[in-house]
Amino acid sequence: MRMTDVTKQLAGLGGAKWQVHLAAREMVAAGADVIEMTIGEPDVPPPAELMETASAAMLAGRTGYSNGRGEANLREALAERYSASSGRPIASENVLCFPGTQTALYAVLMGVAQHGDEVLVGDPMYATYEGVIRATGADLIPVALRPEHGFRMQASDIAEKITPRSRAILLTTPHNPTGSILTTDDLDAIGRLAAIHDLWIISDEVYDQLVFDAAEFVSPLARAAFAERVIVVSSISKSHAAPGFRSGWCIASAAFCDGLLPLSETMLFGNQPFIADMTEQAVRDGSPVAAGMRERFAARAIRLEERLHHDTSLRVHLPEAGMFAMIDVTSTGMDGDAYAQDLLHGAGVAVMPGSSFGERLRGWVRVALTIKEDRFDLALTRMVDHANQRSVAPT
CATH class of the missing domain: 3.40.640.10 (Type I PLP-dependent aspartate aminotransferase-like (Major domain))
Known part of the structure; x- marks a missing residue:
């Protein structure tokens, strides 16, 4: 049966951009210990x-x-x-x-x-x-x-x-x-x-x-x-x-x-x-939860930057706002897609490939700052270990 041109125009623009996130969800459902840092889900409930x-x-x-x-x-x-x-x-x-x-x-x-x-x-x-x-x-x-x-x-x-x-x-x-x-x-x-x-x-x-x-x-x-x-x-x-x-x-x-x-x-x-x-x-x-989110997300971004800068050659672009930070992964020899897949299956951490957001970020990944403190710090340790296993040393 026929469908309209708009369905063809939008083909590949839905779930295809979220493959790593969906794969991580499947792994979690199967019992795997995966830390999801893919989507911007607030870390508190609505007021x-x-x-x-x-x-x-x-x-x-x-x-x-x-x-x-x-x-x-x-x-x-x-x-x-x-x-x-x-x-x-x-x-x-x-x-x-x-x-x-x-x-x-x-x-x-x-x-x-x-x-x-x-x-x-x-x-x-x-x-x-x-x-x-x-x-x-x-x-x-x-x-x-x-x-x-x-x-x-x-x-x-x-x-x-x-x-x-x-x-x-x-x-x-x-x-x-x-x-x-x-x-x-x-x-x-x-x-x-x-x-x-x-x-x-x-x-x-x-x-x-x-x-x-x-x-x-x-x-x-x-x-x-x-x-x-x-x-x-x-x-x-x-x-x-x-x-x-x-x-x-x-x-x-x-x-x-x-x-x-x-x-x-x-x-x-x-x-x-x-x-x-x-x-x-x-x-x-006004929002009774925004100030807390601002404080936590900013602090997590700084911890991410300090840890990766000190222990690996991965480089973080510190955000001025929002729920995410960007990591330049080109030092690994992988692009963002390959790195995200390798990190997921090799270290149990799910991040978004930069290419999901445009060609300019093909060598980057996006990390959500909305993960609770203990899981966030565990994710940092896993990311550092993963980098070191692939001989990515700090410069």
């Missing part, structure tokens, strides 16, 4: 008060259809939050609610790009970006994120890739997988370029509450000179350790939200009212 609010809302009857834009109380809370953080007036008309950042990003890209268009994305990139862009029929144009620039996207590199087909620049700040944060100067240069070529700026900011103490986050939404072309997507998945609740949003001009509304309504018709009530509380009260 109990949020689950209590969601439960109370369900019992109170908040289980009916939603407004297509999302529940009014949540949209108002988000408007107030982004007005405060951006220093610009943001109203409810600037908000659309979705079940998670992924759905928001899919809808936004469907609204700005189509067959024959191009979307410029930093390479490396989050693993699902290729899929959401291909689903629109547009082409993904990778823009090199270079280690010498701290993996921050540079306007000069974007400029080299712009063509008459370009429609949008997709940013991730803080960045997954590298943990880098775009500076004000970076954003202003990118904004000037977008204005010259009439491009949208889509900013995935799901890690904006997990910025480490030494770093500073600035959203392009706060840059008044080009804010009208900025679309922010985010959620409570990371900030409130609540990925399973699937509660996200986009913030954009009223005209963009009006134009995207029919697509949003066709897809899902708003978010669930009881989850909207919980999310409103999360937005208004």
